[in-house]
Structure formats: structure tokens, C-alpha cells
Amino acid sequence: MDYLRKVVVLLLVHQYFGWLTLAGKISGAEVINFANRQPSWAPIMHMCANLSDITSIRSFFEFRTLDPEGTIFYGDTKEGQDWFVLLLRDGTPEMQIGKANILVSVKGGPKLNDGAWHKLELRSEGKYVVLEVNNKVELVVGLESEQTEDKLTGTIRLALGGMLVNEKRLLQPFKPEMDACIRGGNWLNISTLWDTDASWVLRPCFPEIKRGSYFPGTGLAIFNTSDLPGVETEEKGITVEVSGSYHGTILSLQSPGFEYILSEIEGYKENKDLTMELKEGSDSALPLETSKLTLTILKHSLMLNGYTVLQDESFDILSRWREGMLLAFGGVPGEIKDSKGTHPLQGCLEKISIQGEYIDLDQAFFKHISISSHSCPAKALNELT
Numbered sequence: 505m506d507y508l509r510k511v512v513v514l515l516l517v518h519q520y521f522g523w524l525t526l527a528g529k530i531s532g533a534e535v536i537n538f539a540n541r542q543p544s545w546a547p548i549m550h551m552c553a554n555l556s557d558i559t560s561i562r563s564f565f566e567f568r569t570l571d572p573e574g575t576i577f578y579g580d581t582k583e584g585q586d587w588f589v590l591l592l593r594d595g596t597p598e599m600q601i602g603k604a605n606i607l608v609s610v611k612g613g614p615k616l617n618d619g620a621w622h623k624l625e626l627r628s629e630g631k632y633v634v635l636e637v638n639n640k641v642e643l644v645v646g647l648e649s650e651q652t653e654d655k656l657t658g659t660i661r662l663a664l665g666g667m668l669v670n671e672k673r674l675l676q677p678f679k680p681e682m683d684a685c686i687r688g689g690n691w692l693n694i695s696t697l698w699d700t701d702a703s704w705v706l707r708p709c710f711p712e713i714k715r716g717s718y719f720p721g722t723g724l725a726i727f728n729t730s731d732l733p734g735v736e737t738e739e740k741g742i743t744v745e746v747s748g749s750y751h752g753t754i755l756s757l758q759s760p761g762f763e764y765i766l767s768e769i770e771g772y773k774e775n776k777d778l779t780m781e782l783k784e785g786s787d788s789a790l791p792l793e794t795s796k797l798t799l800t801i802l803k804h805s806l807m808l809n810g811y812t813v814l815q816d817e818s819f820d821i822l823s824r825w826r827e828g829m830l831l832a833f834g835g836v837p838g839e840i841k842d843s844k845g846t847h848p849l850q851g852c853l854e855k856i857s858i859q860g861e862y863i864d865l866d867q868a869f870f871k872h873i874s875i876s877s878h879s880c881p882a883k884a885l886n887e888l889t
């Protein structure tokens with residue numbers, strides 16, 4: 505635990521030192537990237553307006569994601585007494601509304617996490633809240649109670665990528681973190697500037713995206729293996745599969761007295777064989793024909809694409825897996841500088857699975873903010889220039 509805490513503190517210090525900025529103002533019509541932040545319920549930006557200045561409670565924007573779950577848009581009146589939130593769950597839009605002691609949740613419409621831009625519009629029409637997707641009404645929620653007042657007074661607050669009320673007030677919790685982009689926003693038909701969160705930095709969105717997790721070469725994601733799919737039989741062990749196009753350190757596995765680093769040293773190029781360097785025991789290099797790696801973890805050995813790459817009769821790796829090792833994708837925990845000659849991963853991991861289960865980097869207990877969990881640039885970034 506101590507070791508782990510040290511590693512995380514070190515990584516956080518590094519992370520914030522790199523990205524320290526002050527809260528600022530931004531126009532709601534900008535291209536806004538929701539990714540690249542710590543998991544948080546706090547919005548990346550919010551604004552407040554007088555209801556008396558507003559002629560229509562209607563907002564629309566374009567939205568693009570490959571992420572199945574996360575917060576999109578929040579609004580409230582009466583300082584959060586009445587609130588609503590628009591989110592994605594399983595890729596499908598969902599609205600939750602809290603008003604005068606009523607909690608409502610509705611879900612429906614098309615799946616939006618296909619990587620294409622979609623136009624979303626939300627509006628309030630008296631007792632109804634309406635969601636349109638691509639100019640088609642998809643969800644309508646009607647809400648009335650003896651306590652609701654028809655005349656709206658006071659202020660209205662809007663927020664993107666998070667909420668301004670405590671998440672305990674939700675009818676159905678969800679994971680707030682969202683790897684998405686918004687553009688062309690029109691919020692209540694007013695041009696009020698939004699306040700941005702101090703820990704958030706506006707980064708450009710990739711022009712086009714494809715499925716995968718993008719590592720720009722500045723950070724890693726760490727799991728405790730006890731949170732990951734477990735051992736079914738000792739004969740089969742644990743199978744970790746990774747595919748994509750990348751260079752640098754793909755993954756590392758650590759436990760006191762044990763370290764294994766899987767690192768690609770030659771630099772990945774299309775149509776070129778990968779050479780993997782194996783950094784435990786032997787320094788043998790292993791030629792691999794594809795960018796698809798299968799690491800099999802057995803009780804006393806590790807196998808990479810069918811080759812034994814490590815053997816240690818004195819060490820029970822599967823027991824350590826159950827108890828909790830550090831499995832990092834994209835680097836080696838604790839190594840900020842490449843002191844061992846390894847480089848943080850740069851590129852796209854299109855698929856990461858363990859025991860056949862898809863691994864979502866949003867579930868990692870540490871993920872560097874530079875990583876986009878659910879999107880990679882459709883073209884390699886050096887091809888874009």
C-alpha cells in the first residue's frame with residue numbers, strides 16, 4: 505500500500521506540475537474537449553444567467569464520442585433545488601431530473617457513441633423537457649407536482665462534463681468521466697462566457713477519431729490486478745491481449761521483488777516486424793510479426809505470443825495476481841524519467857482485454873490525464889501535419 509501511494513503521489517505531482525493553470529473564461533461555442541482530466545463530478549465549465557434575461561430555455565450543440573458512459577450536460581435553477589442532467593449510458597442518452605422532491609430518469613434514442621458528430625438539442629416546454637437528436641424528438645419527459653411553480657425566477661446555471669449538485673441526489677448513479685467533444689454550442693441563446701475549472705486545460709479535439717485508447721507518450725494507466733478478471737484455472741492462467749500501433753513501453757507488471765516490462769524498442773512501422781525487448785532475467789529480443797500481443801501469465805512463468813519469456817520457480821505469480829500486483833499500461837509506475845531506457849507508450853491501443861474481457865481505462869485507479877480512454881486520432885498525428 506505504501507509503495508503504491510508513493511507511486512501515485514509521484515505521478516500526481518508530475519501531472520499537476522505539468523498542467524497547472526488558472527481558472528479562465530471560455531465561450532460556449534468553442535470546440536470543447538471533455539477528455540484528459542481526473543475522474544470528477546465537478547464540471548469542466550459552468551455559467552450562470554438571470555432567467556429574466558432568457559427568452560427560451562433551449563440549448564443545442566454537436567457532440568461526438570466513442571465512450572459509452574459519462575456526463576454531458578447539466579442545468580439547474582433555484583441554486584440546485586431543481587436540476588437535470590443529460591448523460592450517456594451504454595451509449596444511449598439518459599436524462600435524470602430532480603424537481604420538487606420528484607426524481608425522474610428516462611433513457612432512449614439512438615446510441616450516440618459511434619464517433620460521428622450528432623446534433624443534440626434540449627429544451628424546456630412548460631412542464632416538459634424535450635431531447636432532440638439530429639433534429640428528431642427522441643425523449644420527452646413531462647413533470648408536474650403541486651409544488652412546482654409555473655413562473656421561473658432567479659438564476660439558471662448550466663454546466664458541461666459534470667454536475668453542480670451532489671451525485672448522491674441521482675436516481676441512478678453512473679461514471680461521470682467522458683471522453684467526448686462538443687462544438688457549435690448555443691446555450692439559452694445568450695453569449696455569456698463560461699467559467700472553466702482550474703484543473704482543466706482546453707485541448708484540441710482530434711479531427712477524426714477511431715476506437716482505442718490514445719497514449720501521447722507522457723503517461724500511463726495503472727490497475728491493481730485484484731480489481732481485474734481473476735484466475736479461473738492455474739493451467740490457463742491469465743491472458744492479457746493488447747493490439748494497436750504504438751511504440752514505447754506497452755505494459756509492466758510489478759510486485760515487491762518482481763518486475764516485468766514489455767517494451768517495444770524498434771519503433772512500430774506498418775509492414776515492419778516488431779521487436780520486443782524483454783526486461784526480466786534474460787535480455788533476449790524476440791521477433792514478433794504483429795502488433796497483437798498475447799501475454800499469458802502462469803504460476804511460474806510468463807509467455808508472450810506462445811514463447812516463454814520468463815520463468816521463476818520460486819515465485820507464484822498467480823497468487824500475486826490475486827493479492828494485487830500493479831499492472832500498468834503505457835509505462836512503468838514510479839519511473840517518471842526513462843531511467844531504464846524505457847519510453848512511455850506513444851500510440852493507440854485499439855484493444856486491451858484480460859481473460860477476454862474488454863478493459864476500460866476509466867476503471868484504472870490511476871490514469872494520467874494525457875490519455876484519451878476511448879478515442880485515438882484516426883490518422884497517426886505525425887501524418888496530420
Ligand SMILES: *[C@@H]1O[C@H](CO)[C@@H](O)[C@H](O)[C@H]1NC(C)=O
Binds near residue numbers: 552553554
Ligand atoms: C442578475 O440580476 C441581478 C439584478 O437584476 C444582478 O445583480 C446580477 O448581476 C444578475 N446576474 C447575472 C448573472 O446576470
Ligand SMILES: *[C@@H]1O[C@H](CO)[C@@H](O)[C@H](O)[C@H]1NC(C)=O
Binds near residue numbers: 559560693
Ligand atoms: C436569439 O437571440 C437573437 C439575438 O440576440 C434574437 O434575435 C433571437 O430572437 C433570439 N431567439 C430566440 C428564440 O429567442
Ligand SMILES: *[C@@H]1O[C@H](CO)[C@@H](O)[C@H](O)[C@H]1NC(C)=O
Binds near residue numbers: 829830
Ligand atoms: C490491491 O488491492 C488489494 C485488495 O483491495 C489490496 O490488499 C492490495 O494492497 C492492493 N495492492 C496494491 C499494490 O495496492
